[in-house]
Each structure stands twice: as C-alpha cells, then as structure tokens.
Amino acid sequence: MxxxxxxxxxxxxxxxxxxxxxxxxxxxxxxxxxxxxxxxxxxxxxxxxxxxxxxxxxxxxxxxxxxxxxxxxxxxxxxxxxxxxxxxxxxxxxxxxxxxxxxxxxxxxxxxxxxxxxxxxxxxxxxxxxxxxxxxxxxxxxxxxxxxxxxxxxxxxxxxxxxxxxxxxxxxxxYPDERDRARIQFVENNRFRNRYLQYVMPGPAPIHTHFKDVPPGATVAIEGMGLTAIDAIASLTVGRGGRFHRNAETGALCYKPSGDEPCLAIISRSGLPLSCRAINQKGASDQYQARFLTADQVRHWKMTKNRGELDFFNDVFPLLLKDMQYVFYTTQATKLYGNSYAHLLGEMLVRLGAEATENLIVNDCPGIELFRWENIANPIDDSALGDPDAYRKWLISFLEQDLHEAQLGNVSGPYKAACDVLRDVRDNLRNAVDFGWLSPESHQQFLRRFIPVMNRLAVGPPVQRLEEMIALYKAGYLDIGFGPNPKVALSEGAAQFQIVSTTFKEQKKSIYADVLCKAQIPxxxxxxxxxxxxxxxxxxxxxxxxxxxxxxxxxxxxxxxxxxxxxxxxxxxxxxxxxxxxxxxxxxxxxxxxxxxxxxxxxxxxxxxxxxxxxxxxxxxxxxxxxxxxxxxxxx
Incomplete structure (x- = not known):
C-alpha cells in the first residue's frame, strides 16, 4: 500500500x-x-x-x-x-x-x-x-x-x-525580533503603572481576539496600513457596536459610535493606506493579456540568461510598466474617441519605445493623460509635508480620489484598469522572479522598492473599507495625520507608547498610546x-x-x-x-x-x-x- x-x-x-x-x-x-x-x-x-x-x-x-x-x-x-x-x-x-x-x-x-x-x-x-x-x-x-x-x-x-x-x-x-522584545519588556516593566498598556502581535490568528481588554477611551496605535490594519479598525469600531450609515442627502458614509470604542491612530512607513479595489467589471475570469511582459519574453530570458542574472528594474519592470501604460492610454482613448481609435492607438503602442510613446501621447492624443509610475509610487505632494493639518487634508483628498477611481471600475476606469494589470500579469512576473532568477542585488531591490507599491496598488480592501476609514476620520475616531516614517518611542515617564511624526517641516505631531498593534503579516x-x-x-x-x-x-x-x-x-x-x-x-x-x-x-x-x-x-x-x-x- x-x-x-x-x-x-x-x-x-x-x-x-x-x-x-x-x-x-x-x-x-x-x-x-x-x-x-x-x-x-x-x-x-x-x-x-x-x-x-x-x-x-x-x-x-x-x-x-x-x-x-x-x-x-x-x-x-x-x-x-x-x-x-x-x-x-x-x-x-x-x-x-x-x-x-x-x-x-x-x-x-x-x-x-x-x-x-x-x-x-x-x-x-x-x-x-x-x-x-x-x-x-x-x-x-x-x-x-x-x-x-x-x-x-x-x-x-x-x-x-x-x-x-x-x-x-x-x-x-x-519568534519576536529585537524590536518586539524591547516593546514586550517595556509593557512588562510598566504595566503596573498603566494597566491598559499592551503590545499586540496578531500573527496569523484573527485580530479581533487580541482586543478584548482594550477599554473605551483608550488610545490604540495601529502600526501598518494594510489588510491587517483594516481588520483591526473594523474590530475596534464595528466590533464594538459602532455602525456606519449613509447620509440621506449627500450619500456620504457616516459613523455612529457606540461609546465603547477606543481612540485610534494609524501609521506606516509610506504614510498611505492600501488603495481600494475597483468595482469589478471582469467577471470571474477576464484578464488583460500582456503585450510586453509576455510568457514568451520570460521564456526568452531563461534561454539567454543564467539563473541569477535577471535584473528586475532593468529587464522586467520596463515591460510591466509598458503594459500598465498600454491599458491606461487605450482605456482613456476608448472613452474619449471610441473603440476604433483605441485599437489603432494600441497597435501603435506595441511598436514604440518609451520616448516615442510619450511623444505620441503628448503631441497627437489630445485629452489623454500621461502615465507616470513615480506619481503613483510616490504620490505625496511636498506641500502636504509642511504640518499635520496639511497632510490630513491632502490624504483625505487623495483617498476620496481613490474612491472615485474605484467607482469607475477595473475596465472603464483608466487608473484602476492600469493598476489591475499588476494582478492580471502576475503569473508572468512570477515566472520571471521565481527560484532565484533575479540577481541577489536586484532581488533585494524588488522586495524593498517594488513589492510595497504593488501591494498598495493591487491587493487592497473593498471600496467599503476605504469609505469607512474616511468616515471614522471625519467622526474623530481615527487619526491619520502622522505622514511617512513616524517613530514609535517607549515613554517610561508616561508608561505609554509615544508616536511621533518625523517628516513635517514646520510642526511635529505626537500622541501617546496605551496599546500598540503591530498590524503586519509575519x-x-x-x-x-x-x-x-x-x-x-x-x-x-x-x-x-x-x-x-x-x-x-x-x-x-x-x-x-x-x-x-x-x-x-x-x-x-x-x-x-x-x-x-x-x-x-x-x-x-x-x-x-x-x-x-x-x-x-x-x-x-x-x-x-x-x-x-x-x-x-x-x-x-x-x-x-x-x-x-x-x-x-x-x-x-
């Protein structure tokens, strides 16, 4: 047998x-x-x-x-x-x-x-x-x-x-890393002075189970703005009896508190939440078919290069970017000028290099916006980094624009359709990087520079979750104003975690939190x-x-x-x-x-x-x- x-x-x-x-x-x-x-x-x-x-x-x-x-x-x-x-x-x-x-x-x-x-x-x-x-x-x-x-x-x-x-x-x-151990030790040393002091490391278990001892009115700082953070926010608001409802006149989502919520603050290195998923217009299985980062191209690399010689930002990323540009431009062209024009534009795009493509869009395609990776990878305006209020205003405007783009759909909306390319061609990307085909240096850059942006653009929560985040901010239950790269300090004097902004030019922002939640997948x-x-x-x-x-x-x-x-x-x-x-x-x-x-x-x-x-x-x-x-x- x-x-x-x-x-x-x-x-x-x-x-x-x-x-x-x-x-x-x-x-x-x-x-x-x-x-x-x-x-x-x-x-x-x-x-x-x-x-x-x-x-x-x-x-x-x-x-x-x-x-x-x-x-x-x-x-x-x-x-x-x-x-x-x-x-x-x-x-x-x-x-x-x-x-x-x-x-x-x-x-x-x-x-x-x-x-x-x-x-x-x-x-x-x-x-x-x-x-x-x-x-x-x-x-x-x-x-x-x-x-x-x-x-x-x-x-x-x-x-x-x-x-x-x-x-x-x-x-x-x-196991806890060095930073985790320092935070755990801080809680153990100071819990007798602040009985609500807690460091939460959820791991793979459902996050709501970790917040049973958090009292109403305590301050919870959530470290991370990904899907785990979304769950933490839901657990500490809806999970505490709060309810979201639509304003009958404006249609805006509003939050009605239960009174059992803690105060929430959310921070991350990028300072940006995940973009929300667009309204799905692709059914169960429709996908954009790559014109540039194709399976044939990946096979060609593997026939002409040795394992460990591929460079992500020199070899792979330019083709991925061209696929995103292709979708961005043809989607706009369809809306402005119809299917025939968009088809002709697409036929031209597959034959042009980067500089010729930009010249074509700028000089011969009136009304079609240019696609800039740097604008979506690093979208924060310098003007938003002056002080916390400027950042909050910019971020809410940015999130509301993301909601608008999401409502246009992942086929009809140029921005979300382009970002959905990251999902649709993922298998070709996977075949290029799996099993050590990238050089070590390139692999490190791939993990550090590309993956965080890809996650933010392509694997976010439903529209509902981003609407809820905005509603919580406007209701005064969610602080989002720390900007990129905030610092978490261990305040022995206050027996609390101190969250401090580091990037604002004119004014620092600082709060104290009883609970710090490390909202990151191990x-x-x-x-x-x-x-x-x-x-x-x-x-x-x-x-x-x-x-x-x-x-x-x-x-x-x-x-x-x-x-x-x-x-x-x-x-x-x-x-x-x-x-x-x-x-x-x-x-x-x-x-x-x-x-x-x-x-x-x-x-x-x-x-x-x-x-x-x-x-x-x-x-x-x-x-x-x-x-x-x-x-x-x-x-x-």
Missing amino acids: TSIAILGLGPRGLNVLERITAYVCNGYSSQPIHLHLIEPGVPGVGIHYDDQPDYLLLNTVASQITMFMDPTVKDAGPLLPGPNMYEWAAGLDDPRYNQCTPNCYLPRRLFGEYLHWVYQYLCRRLDRFCKVTLHKTSAKEVIHRPDQTFSILCDDQTEIDADFLFMATGHSEN KSSPTQDRSALIQNLMKRGLIRPFTNGNVDVGGIEVDDQLNLVTSSGESVPNAWALGTVSEGSKFYTYIVPRPCVNSTALVDAGRSVTTMFRQSLRPPLSEQGHEPGKHSAMGA
Missing part, C-alpha cells in the same frame, strides 16, 4: 487533496493508497476560522475564488467539477448569502465554511477508492529514511509512515518560525531557508518542481512544499485560486501530484492515449 501524507490542510493542502481525489477517482492508481491528513484544526479552513465575526471580510470578490480545476489549468490532470465560492454561497439555505452577487465581498468566516465543505466533498468521493485517515494533531518531526521513505512523529505521539510527503503548513508564527522565515516541525526539519537538514546569494528572501527553498531542497542543496524527489511555507522561492503564494485563469495555486498542486503519480503509482492516462482535463469524477 502506498502511503501519502499531507502536513497541513488549509487551502494549499486542500488543493493537493483535490488533485489526489481527481486522479484516484479516475482510476490512475494501480495499487491501494492510504492518505494521511495531518491537521490540528478544522480540515480545509486554515486561518479562516468559523468563529470570526462577519465584519471581517475577504478582499476578493466571491466569483473569483475557487478550489476546483478548470480546463485552463495546464498539465494538472483530470477535472473534478465543483462550485466556486459564489456558486456555493448562492446555493446556501441562508438569506444572508443566497442573494449575494458574483461581485460581493463575503465574510472570511464563510470562506472557511466553503473550504470545509470542499474537504467533505472530496472525502466522500475518496471513500470508495482509498483509505483516508484524518489525524487531528500537528506534525513535529519528519525523518527521511535511507530508503527515501518518511517517518512522521506528531504532537500526540502518533507515528506515520509515508512514501510521499506534501508540506502545506501555511502562515508562520515567528514574514515566512524558517530561522524565526516558532513551529517545532520547521525547527526540527532545519536541524535534520531536510529543509533550508531560501536565500539568493547573501539576500535572505524568506521561506524554505524548493526547486522548480516544488521539491524540498536539503541543507546540502539536494532535491527530495518525493517531498513537496506548497503555499506560504515556500514564499520566497515562489512569489506571491498568499492568493487564493481564481477560476479559469490557469491559477498558480492550482497549477502547483496539479504539477506536484501529477509528478507523484508518474513516479510510482501509475503513468497518467494522458500517456495512455487520454487527454488530461477531459475526465470527470463527479459521478465517483
């Missing part, structure tokens, strides 16, 4: 389980299989816990989330039909969700329910074909035997033998990961951190087949790692699969499982005269 172990059964582990189910139900295994699923929590759910409040939302529309394959997914094996999240939610016997639209943003909790339903759906189909054992525990040790099999020791002392191993352990929870870092499994695998040399030269990129190293790479640099052909545990070797593993776009999460699971079946269990049917993707296991 062949034994297969999946360590971790969140979304990535579920992708692997779905592929195994499709293969087994279509008769791809000529020998008995025992499938070991090792997961201490609710199977399938990962960090999308079912006890989260409904105000914690996904930031992807329901129709763009799936856990099932489709014909666009290449070389991943047979199809196993199943609903995307919108289709599943619309079929629920629940009036809160069965009237949802394809473009709605559903609660994160409901995504957890969908994932668990997928798990049950798969297990029902597997039941007739192989033995499935769910181990409600965590793996803490894996021994790689001389015969290339594995012995897995779990927290409950269960020992599992496996011929094949899939690591899908999800988000990490890291980096996948094997050397800092609290996981006993990761630490033991490192000690045994079965895994090693991924570095590019002397640059610590993050995650464990996998090769281009997603096999584990040992401390000696050898690939382990029957062990794979998928998802955030390998974030570094792979780029942007955080996203959930999207239907009908050859989603990388589905591709990765399909390739890994296909390789496993080719290695030992049975040649795929495609090698026996059948086409992958043409077989349905729905009736299994």
Whole structure:
C-alpha cells in the first residue's frame, strides 16, 4: 500500500487533496493508497476560522475564488467539477448569502465554511477508492529514511509512515525580533503603572481576539496600513457596536459610535493606506493579456540568461510598466474617441519605445493623460509635508480620489484598469522572479522598492473599507495625520507608547498610546518560525531557508518542481512544499485560486501530484492515449 501524507490542510493542502481525489477517482492508481491528513484544526479552513465575526471580510470578490480545476489549468490532470465560492454561497439555505452577487465581498468566516465543505466533498468521493485517515494533531518531526521513505512523529505521539510527503503548513508564527522584545519588556516593566498598556502581535490568528481588554477611551496605535490594519479598525469600531450609515442627502458614509470604542491612530512607513479595489467589471475570469511582459519574453530570458542574472528594474519592470501604460492610454482613448481609435492607438503602442510613446501621447492624443509610475509610487505632494493639518487634508483628498477611481471600475476606469494589470500579469512576473532568477542585488531591490507599491496598488480592501476609514476620520475616531516614517518611542515617564511624526517641516505631531498593534503579516522565515516541525526539519537538514546569494528572501527553498531542497542543496524527489511555507522561492503564494485563469495555486498542486503519480503509482492516462482535463469524477 502506498502511503501519502499531507502536513497541513488549509487551502494549499486542500488543493493537493483535490488533485489526489481527481486522479484516484479516475482510476490512475494501480495499487491501494492510504492518505494521511495531518491537521490540528478544522480540515480545509486554515486561518479562516468559523468563529470570526462577519465584519471581517475577504478582499476578493466571491466569483473569483475557487478550489476546483478548470480546463485552463495546464498539465494538472483530470477535472473534478465543483462550485466556486459564489456558486456555493448562492446555493446556501441562508438569506444572508443566497442573494449575494458574483461581485460581493463575503465574510472570511464563510470562506472557511466553503473550504470545509470542499474537504467533505472530496472525502466522500475518496471513500470508495482509498483509505483516508484524518489525524487531528500537528506534525513535529519528519525523518527521511535511507530508503527515501518518511517517518512522521506528531504532537500526540502518533507515528506515520509515508512514501510521499506534501508540506502545506501555511502562515508562520515567528519568534519576536529585537524590536518586539524591547516593546514586550517595556509593557512588562510598566504595566503596573498603566494597566491598559499592551503590545499586540496578531500573527496569523484573527485580530479581533487580541482586543478584548482594550477599554473605551483608550488610545490604540495601529502600526501598518494594510489588510491587517483594516481588520483591526473594523474590530475596534464595528466590533464594538459602532455602525456606519449613509447620509440621506449627500450619500456620504457616516459613523455612529457606540461609546465603547477606543481612540485610534494609524501609521506606516509610506504614510498611505492600501488603495481600494475597483468595482469589478471582469467577471470571474477576464484578464488583460500582456503585450510586453509576455510568457514568451520570460521564456526568452531563461534561454539567454543564467539563473541569477535577471535584473528586475532593468529587464522586467520596463515591460510591466509598458503594459500598465498600454491599458491606461487605450482605456482613456476608448472613452474619449471610441473603440476604433483605441485599437489603432494600441497597435501603435506595441511598436514604440518609451520616448516615442510619450511623444505620441503628448503631441497627437489630445485629452489623454500621461502615465507616470513615480506619481503613483510616490504620490505625496511636498506641500502636504509642511504640518499635520496639511497632510490630513491632502490624504483625505487623495483617498476620496481613490474612491472615485474605484467607482469607475477595473475596465472603464483608466487608473484602476492600469493598476489591475499588476494582478492580471502576475503569473508572468512570477515566472520571471521565481527560484532565484533575479540577481541577489536586484532581488533585494524588488522586495524593498517594488513589492510595497504593488501591494498598495493591487491587493487592497473593498471600496467599503476605504469609505469607512474616511468616515471614522471625519467622526474623530481615527487619526491619520502622522505622514511617512513616524517613530514609535517607549515613554517610561508616561508608561505609554509615544508616536511621533518625523517628516513635517514646520510642526511635529505626537500622541501617546496605551496599546500598540503591530498590524503586519509575519514574514515566512524558517530561522524565526516558532513551529517545532520547521525547527526540527532545519536541524535534520531536510529543509533550508531560501536565500539568493547573501539576500535572505524568506521561506524554505524548493526547486522548480516544488521539491524540498536539503541543507546540502539536494532535491527530495518525493517531498513537496506548497503555499506560504515556500514564499520566497515562489512569489506571491498568499492568493487564493481564481477560476479559469490557469491559477498558480492550482497549477502547483496539479504539477506536484501529477509528478507523484508518474513516479510510482501509475503513468497518467494522458500517456495512455487520454487527454488530461477531459475526465470527470463527479459521478465517483
């Protein structure tokens, strides 16, 4: 009997389980299989816990989330039909969700329910074909035997033998770094003087659980302006009984406090919140098709360069920028002059260099605005940095303009359509940077200079969240006036955290906070990961951190087949790692699969499982005269 172990059964582990189910139900295994699923929590759910409040939302529309394959997914094996999240939610016997639209943003909790339903759906189909054992525990040790099999020791002392191993352990929870330790020590030393003093490091757990002891009227400083910060704000306002409503005359969103809220301040290095998602006009699967940063171009680089020679800002970024410009200009042209003009302009743009493109737009395209990356990467006017009031006024105007652009849509709105290119061509970008193709110096610049801007432009919250932020500011419950690069000091005298602006020329801004929340997703870092499994695998040399030269990129190293790479640099052909545990070797593993776009999460699971079946269990049917993707296991 062949034994297969999946360590971790969140979304990535579920992708692997779905592929195994499709293969087994279509008769791809000529020998008995025992499938070991090792997961201490609710199977399938990962960090999308079912006890989260409904105000914690996904930031992807329901129709763009799936856990099932489709014909666009290449070389991943047979199809196993199943609903995307919108289709599943619309079929629920629940009036809160069965009237949802394809473009709605559903609660994160409901995504957890969908994932668990997928798990049950798969297990029902597997039941007739192989033995499935769910181990409600965590793996803490894996021994790689001389015969290339594995012995897995779990927290409950269960020992599992496996011929094949899939690591899908999800988000990490890291040890505190030096700055964290100083803040923790500060709280311990001063808590007797300020009983509300608290330092919050949420990690992957839902953030609302960390604020139970924060009293009304306390001041909470939120460090970070990303999705975790959005959740923190919702938890401390709506989660405290506050309510948002529309002004009947102006239509503006307003906030009605409950009286149980703390005072909030939000800070970050950039001083800018994430841009909100535009109204979706692309359905579940429409995407801009790259004209410049194409798959063919990436293949050409890999044929003409060695691994580690690609330069992001010299080679890759100029083509990505041209794709964004192409969409920005043709979208404006369509609105101003119609489809024929826009088509002709597009035909010219693909043939022109950067200088000729700018000359064309300036001299021959009246009314079409130029696209400047520097204006969106660094949009803060110098005039806004004079004092806190000037910055607040500028920032509110900037956010209101972002709301306006979002309402125009991700196809019809030139700005948001251009920013959506960052999502639509992400696979080509991923193929260019995965597995150390960038030079070490370029990889470091990619992480420092490009990723923060890309995140702000392309992976933000729904429109609703940005409206709420503005409403909270206007109601006096959210301070946003610190500008870029504020400083957090530990005030022994006040027994509070002191937040101080650093960039205003004429006037400093300073407040004291009882609670400091580090609203940032922990980096996948094997050397800092609290996981006993990761630490033991490192000690045994079965895994090693991924570095590019002397640059610590993050995650464990996998090769281009997603096999584990040992401390000696050898690939382990029957062990794979998928998802955030390998974030570094792979780029942007955080996203959930999207239907009908050859989603990388589905591709990765399909390739890994296909390789496993080719290695030992049975040649795929495609090698026996059948086409992958043409077989349905729905009736299994």
